[in-house]
Every structure is written in structure tokens, then in C-alpha cells.
Amino acid sequence: MLADHHRIDRAVWRVGDQEVPIRTKVGVRGHPGVDAALIALAEPLRRGRLELAGRVLDLSGAPAALPVWAMGAGVAADWTVASTSAAAIAAARATLADAGLQVPVLAALPWEVDDRFDAIVWRPPADRGVRRVAAELAAVAGRLRDGGTAWLLQHKDEGAKRTEKAAAARFASVEVVAREAGWRLSALRGPLPATAEVDPWTAFEAPDGPVRAIVGAFAAEKVDPGTRVLLGALSERGAPLERLLDLGCGTGLLARAALAAGARAVVAVDDDLAAVRSAAYNLGDDPRARVVHADLTAGEVGSGFDAVWCNPPFHVGRQVVGALSRAFVAAAHEALRPGGEAWFVANRALPYEAELEGWAAWGDATPAAERTFKVLWARRPG
Numbered sequence: 001m002l003a004d005h006h007r008i009d010r011a012v013w014r015v016g017d018q019e020v021p022i023r024t025k026v027g028v029r030g031h032p033g034v035d036a037a038l039i040a041l042a043e044p045l046r047r048g049r050l051e052l053a054g055r056v057l058d059l060s061g062a063p064a065a066l067p068v069w070a071m072g073a074g075v076a077a078d079w080t081v082a083s084t085s086a087a088a089i090a091a092a093r094a095t096l097a098d099a100g101l102q103v104p105v106l107a108a109l110p111w112e113v114d115d116r117f118d119a120i121v122w123r124p125p126a127d128r129g130v131r132r133v134a135a136e137l138a139a140v141a142g143r144l145r146d147g148g149t150a151w152l153l154q155h156k157d158e159g160a161k162r163t164e165k166a167a168a169a170r171f172a173s174v175e176v177v178a179r180e181a182g183w184r185l186s187a188l189r190g191p192l193p194a195t196a197e198v199d200p201w202t203a204f205e206a207p208d209g210p211v212r213a214i215v216g217a218f219a220a221e222k223v224d225p226g227t228r229v230l231l232g233a234l235s236e237r238g239a240p241l242e243r244l245l246d247l248g249c250g251t252g253l254l255a256r257a258a259l260a261a262g263a264r265a266v267v268a269v270d271d272d273l274a275a276v277r278s279a280a281y282n283l284g285d286d287p288r289a290r291v292v293h294a295d296l297t298a299g300e301v302g303s304g305f306d307a308v309w310c311n312p313p314f315h316v317g318r319q320v321v322g323a324l325s326r327a328f329v330a331a332a333h334e335a336l337r338p339g340g341e342a343w344f345v346a347n348r349a350l351p352y353e354a355e356l357e358g359w360a361a362w363g364d365a366t367p368a369a370e371r372t373f374k375v376l377w378a379r380r381p382g
């Protein structure tokens, strides 16, 4: 199961008669194929309508497909790839290694990229809300050199026109250059001088204190209702905690509860850099806490945990990906010491029980009045 999760598959992106081999994996948008958005890039690339020369920042989310395309098409550009997803970064690195290309792949939110570029290819994370898109737009505008162009790639049903309109307030010109199956590619030229960065942080009050989060991180605006149910069930649990793993930590509320309950060491891990930044803030400078940017545990988190607390994801973007939740259960099993316990919360309809059959024991700890979520615990064989 975990080997399946971490397997980096092969896919091909077609640009005219050029075949661009890429690597991709569970958790990367478009897996097992290539992200459908790339269709709107293919034709303009083939016709040379995308000016990709000089220093180019690839924020397309496609795992380094653009630098590999450029190499095959004989286009000279100096590429940097940046991504917030540890899974996408692993896939991009594999794509580049296959192609024999030396291209930096940064784990960075757009406003953390400390450089300027002649071109930026940007696919806004529409599933993360308008505030996140606005913060990224400002960052993109602020990272272009004079005369540079940002290429905005978005679907009409994901708010492309709204983003184009927002871009018109930050750029001298916004021109739609391609429309393909609902996908729109626009050239944003001439960032306006007064372009100010947008504060990407938001804040709310949780029962255990204030929370700050990067907009677009999971549950950045309020405590997730599933997490609330899990925290309630865990507060009844009573057993002492030693080493705890918060797997898929989001803003870090489960990890924070474990610290408050006296855990000796807590590791919080998330694939999403926005979550990692948020959790790092919310766990403060507690020396017992460590926050890790990784795709599941990806060998970076260690093992032998006494407990894993987890509200597993079951989406990639807007697509339901059952394999991801199953991989979370397998990663929890692997991270635990023999006899260690995992606690999960999930929507009642999701079939997690089947994944727990191979454990030493498991049970349902859903609070009696709860109707929407279930809390399951499971013990690794001792």
C-alpha cells in the first residue's frame, strides 16, 4: 500500500507531435495522467505564442513538464520550478532526473520565492479560495522583471474570469491568448508599480486559543468539524502520551492538543507547505514539537511513535482519491511502535473499517450524539 503511494509513475504530455515524458504520483493533480489544464498550454507552446525565454518560474503545478518540453523544443530558458506540495516536488525531481536536467525545484509558496523572472507560468490554486488566489497574484506580479509576462492558466468554472479581472488591477494588460475545453490562458503584462503584496495570513479563535494560518491551508478559517469531534473523543482517552505523530497536520491543532496533554515529543507532518507554515506558527517555539514538510512520512519523520492522530484527506483538489486515505492508514501503521495506537476521524460514509482489519484490534470511539463523523482507533500488533 505505501509502496503504491510512493511509486512515481510515468505519463506523457503531448504538445503537437512532441511527447513530453513526465513522472507523477498519487497526490499530484491529474495523476495517473497529466493535469487537464496543460491542454491550454500545448497549442500556444507549439505555435511559439508563449514567450518563455530568460529566467522562467514554473508555478504550473505540473511536475516539471515545462522545462522538459523546452529541452525537447530547443527553447533556451533558465528554469526554476516552485511548488507547495511535497508529492509534486518528488514527482518534479523525478521528471527532471529522467530528462538529465539540472533545474532547481523549490518548496516555496509564491511569495517566498526570492527572485525576479522574465516569465512566470501560474496555475492559481482555485480550490484554496479567492484570498489565496489574490495573495498569489500579488506575489506573481511582484516577481516579474520589467517587460516580463505572467501566464495565467485557469478553467472558466474555477473562476478564471474573476482572476483575470483581479489581474487587470495589477497589470497594465491582460490578454486571453488561448481557450481550450474551458481552460483559459492569459498573458499578464506590465505589473503596475504600486503592486503591494497581500498578507497571506488569516486568524481565528479555537477553543484552546488563537490560531493563525496561511489562507488556503486546510481549515484556515475555523476548526474543522471532524477535527473538533476527534479532539472531543481524544479528551476522554486519558492514557499518557509519549511520542505522537499528527499525520496531515493542517494548522496543527491535533499536535497542539497533544502538547497541551503533556506529550513528550510531537511531530506534525503535512504535504502542503501552507499547512506546514501554519502549524509551525501555531506550535510556537515549543521544543517538544517538530513540523515536517513531507508526503506522508516519506522516510523523514521517523517511526516508533506511541500514537498517531489523524483526520485523513480524501481529496486532491476537488477530486475524491480513495487511495490517499488508505495510504494514510498504512502510513500510520508503519509509523507506530508495536502496540501503538492510531486515532482517525472520518465522514461516516467513508469505509475506513476495511483498512483496519489487519491491525491487532480496532474500535469505534464516536461520541454518542455524533451523526456526521466517526472516530476510529486501532492498535498495531505488539
Ligand SMILES: C[S@@+](CC[C@H](N)C(=O)[O-])C[C@H]1O[C@@H](n2cnc3c(N)ncnc32)[C@H](O)[C@@H]1O
Pocket: 027, 087, 218, 219, 224, 227, 247, 248, 249, 250, 251, 252, 253, 254, 269, 270, 271, 272, 275, 294, 295, 296, 297, 310, 311, 312, 313, 314, 324
Ligand atoms: C482533512 S485535513 C486535516 C488537517 C488537520 N489535521 C486538521 O485536523 O485540521 C488533511 C491534511 O492532510 C494533508 N495531506 C494531504 N495529502 C498529504 C500527504 N500525502 N502527506 C501529508 N499530508 C497530506 C492536507 O494538506 C491536509 O492538511
